[in-house]
Every structure is written in C-alpha cells, then in structure tokens.
Amino acid sequence: xxxxxxxxxxxxxxxxxxxxxxxxxxxxxxxxxxxxxxxxxxxxxxxxxxxxxxxxxxxxxxxxxxxxxxxxxxxxxxxxxxxxxxxxxxxxxxxxxxxxxxxxxxxxxxxxxxxxxxxxxxxxxxxxxxxxxxxxxxxxxxxxxxxxxxxxxxxxxxxxxxxxxxxxxxxxxxxxxxxxxxxxxxxxxxxxx
Numbered sequence: 713x714x715x716x717x718x719x720x721x722x723x724x725x726x727x728x729x730x731x732x733x734x735x736x737x738x739x740x741x742x743x744x745x746x747x748x749x750x751x752x753x754x755x756x757x758x759x760x761x762x763x764x765x766x767x768x769x770x771x772x773x774x775x776x777x778x779x780x781x782x783x784x785x786x787x788x789x790x791x792x793x794x795x796x797x798x799x800x801x802x803x804x805x806x807x808x809x810x811x812x813x814x815x816x817x818x819x820x821x822x823x824x825x826x827x828x829x830x831x832x833x834x835x836x837x838x839x840x841x842x843x844x845x846x847x848x849x850x851x852x853x854x855x856x857x858x859x860x861x862x863x864x865x866x867x868x869x870x871x872x873x874x875x876x877x878x879x880x881x882x883x884x885x886x887x888x889x890x891x892x893x894x895x896x897x898x899x900x901x902x903x904x905x
Contacts, residue, residue: 731757737764746877748869749774754781754802759788762800766793771887773872775805775865786889794888801895804872805865809892813902816893875901 729740731751741747741764751757754776762785765772776782782802793800803812815829875896876883882898884890896902 729761731760734760734764737761738768741765741768741770744770746771746773746873748804748873749776750869752776752778754778755784758802759785762789766796766798766800769796769798771799771801771876773799773801773804773869773876775808775869776802777805777807778802782889782891790889794886796887798887799876799883799895800887800889801872801876801892802889804869804892806868807865809868809872809896809901812891812893813897816897871901871904872896875899875904 725743727740727743729736731737737760741761747761747765747770749758749761749772751761754774755778758774758776758778758781761774762772764770766789785800785802789800803809815826818829819826872892878900883895
C-alpha cells in the first residue's frame with residue numbers, strides 16, 4: 713500500500729471527526745479527496761458524513777451493506793453528487809463487492825434476461841468453521857474458509873479507495889450515488905482483489 717500511495721503511513725495526517733458535529737465533518741471533508749467511512753450503523757451516522765463530503769467535493773465510500781441507507785442516499789443526494797462530480801459509493805466491503813461484481817459478470821457473460829442470481833461465497837480460515845443463519849423465510853448455510861472477513865473488508869475498502877482517487881478512465885463519466893458494480897466493474901479493482 714505504501715508503494716501505491718507513494719508515502720509512508722505515518723506521514724499521512726490523521727483527521728478526527730464526530731458524526732454528531734457537522735463542523736468537524738465539514739472540516740474533515742474539506743481536507744480530504746476521499747473519506748472511507750467505517751462508522752455505523754450508517755442509517756444513524758452515515759448521512760451527515762455523505763452530506764459533508766458532497767458539500768466539500770470529497771468522494772465517499774463505506775462498508776455499510778445497509779440497503780435502506782443506500783437507497784436513501786441515492787434518492788436524496790444522487791443529483792447533487794452528480795452535478796458536483798462527487799462519487800458516493802456505499803457498501804465497498806467483502807459482503808457486497810463480490811456479489812455485486814458477480815451479478816454484473818453474469819449479466820455481461822450470458823444472453824437473455826437476468827431475473828435472479830444465487831451467490832455462494834467461500835471464505836474459510838485455517839481449520840474452518842460453519843455458519844448457519846436464518847430468518848422467517850430463508851436459511852443461509854455457509855462454509856467459511858480463507859482470510860478473516862474483517863481483513864478482507866479492509867482490503868476491499870482500501871482498493872476501492874485507491875481506484876476511485878486514482879481517477880481511472882473507466883469510472884462512470886460523472887459522479888453520483890452508486891452501488892459498487894456500476895462504478896468499479898471495468899476498473900482495475902477486479903484485478904487488484
């Protein structure tokens with residue numbers, strides 16, 4: 713990462729902001745090109761950060777995976793973000809990028825109308841463990857193997873940030889509030905992850 717940044721991590725200034733203090737968020741966003749927000753729940757703490765970033769022409773990503781928050785930000789801020797050329801890309805974590813990119817891959821690779829996709833993700837650490845989750849109408853059973861999910865989420869967010877601030881020519885032509893696939897599908901993010 714330090715090679716990509718061209719700076720050592722300890723040379724990067726730290727900015728502290730409070731989601732309950734709009735002035736601190738505006739100050740933070742005015743000093744940054746991009747904010748990576750990891751402060752949830754986003755439906756409580758996220759909107760103020762998005763608003764400050766757009767106001768200060770600062771790109772924004774997060775790791776939310778909260779559909780209601782994402783939809784609200786799109787409805788409230790897409791037009792303003794697009795007019796300012798600011799990218800707002802929620803859900804840049806391991807629980808979102810692989811599935812979004814996978815659905816986009818299927819859409820591009822197969823003819824016909826895509827009406828549903830089932831996604832199975834395998835992430836299992838040494839030794840492995842099983843996950844079983846349920847809701848009223850569904851069961852999710854997963855075998856987890858690979859890097860720790862928190863590690864991979866950090867990697868996904870960092871790579872998303874690098875691609876976005878790197879100004880890839882393959883990004884959509886203007887800013888706005890997007891999910892990950894429309895922004896990153898043709899960029900180097902796919903190769904980097």
